[in-house]
Amino acid sequence: MGERKGQNKYYPPDYDPKKGGLNKFQGTHALRERARKIHLGIIIIRFEMPYNIWCDGCKNHIGMGVRYNAEKTKVGMYYSTPIYKFRMKCHLCDNHFEIQTDPGNLDYTILSGARRQENRWDPLQNEQVVPETKEVQKRLFDDAMYKLEHQAKDAKAAADAKPVLQKLFERNQSVWDDTYEANCRLRTEFRHQKKEIKGQQELDRQLLAKSSLDLTLLPETDQDRQMAALMKLQTKSAIERASEQRLDLLMRPALPGATATTFGGLKRQKILNSQLQLQDLGIRRKQVQSDQSADVASAPDKSEDGASVPEKSLSLVGEYSSSDNDSNS
Structure with a gap:
């Protein structure tokens, strides 16, 4: 200009x-x-x-x-x-x-x-900080004891005024706070939160697409994580559940009125606890069937009185009852 x-x-x-x-x-x-x-x-x-x-x-x-x-x-x-x-x-x-x-x-x-217009007051009565007079400054420079006493009074006055100054500082900070800096901090925090929300929405979309579900997923909480961990420990896989069902079918008596077999009771509990694999069960079934076929081939076709003896059935009911009697005896 x-x-x-x-x-x-x-x-x-x-x-x-x-x-x-x-x-x-x-x-x-x-x-x-x-x-x-x-x-x-x-x-x-x-x-x-x-x-x-x-x-x-x-x-x-x-x-x-x-x-x-x-x-x-x-x-x-x-x-x-x-x-x-x-x-x-x-x-x-x-x-x-x-x-x-x-x-x-x-x-x-x-x-x-x-x-x-007389509206003046003593700054000391109003708890204001005032500069020292020239007489006091000269005495502070010459007298060491007066300087020591003055420092002790200043330290006490500073300790007394500290809470008031802290309140004034907080008030001024709230009144004269820089709105531009506050706006910058708020916008930066909002951008971080927006990125986190977008990432979580992408994970939820992938999970729903994998499960072929059309649901609205709620935000995950600490209680949900704990419950999921407990359910993961208690649940069993599909293979384990299928093996247990097959084992129950194998150990079930062939006839409704049959008594408890040797595979039931303590032995059945031990088998369940040891979690036998399906392959081992298949091998044992084949061995039992081969033994039964060998006994049928070696037995005579007729009894002592000439009556024909029917072929042995492949059912294990006789073995179950005999083993049960043996165990009872």
Whole structure:
């Protein structure tokens, strides 16, 4: 902006660079109307009221922060710091009031035309942190014992003020929290959650496609995982269930009224506990059938009285009853 203003200056045709800048050539000041009293040591500035005052002309209240076009004049020095006086006109009446800087007390002093609204308080009573005075600073530098006592008081005051400062910090953090950073964190977390949800939906889709089901799967919980683990330990495979069913059919008596066989009872329980394979059961059945066929071939066709003896049946009922009688005897 400043460069554009510098480049857009108008130079009249009779301008002579030897006379200096445009202000010197035209006989004007760079501050224009603000420097109309520059020959008296006065310039016009924009002054902001440092505190609340009461105007002596109209008796109206003028709040802190109200701005005026004030005449600024240098009236003295405080060591190497200049002291300035500001004269301005009330915007509600024709009264003028003057305010002067006070570098020694870091404050402003009203000289005339107004009075200050007294709403000041002792910062120590308000539990505010105030800088040390020059007398205290000098004594801290010279007296070691006073410095030690002062440090102990400062440590106690810091410990007492710590909870209050923590509450103020939390309040300011909640009020002045950066919404942009919070939004960035929230969007990052949302993106991670979205990726996890998409991955879980893909796994559910594959599971439903594999099982040929059309269901809505609920989210998995810890209780579901525990129950699935227990069911996995208690369930048996299809081969084991089929082998047990075949074993039950083999051990079942051929006739409804038959007594308990030697394969029942303790022996049957042992066979079930040992989990015999289907191949072993098939081999044993073949051996029993071969033994029975050999006995039938070696037996005579007729009895002693000449009656024909029927062929032995392949049923194992006779063996079951004989073995049962033997066991009972």
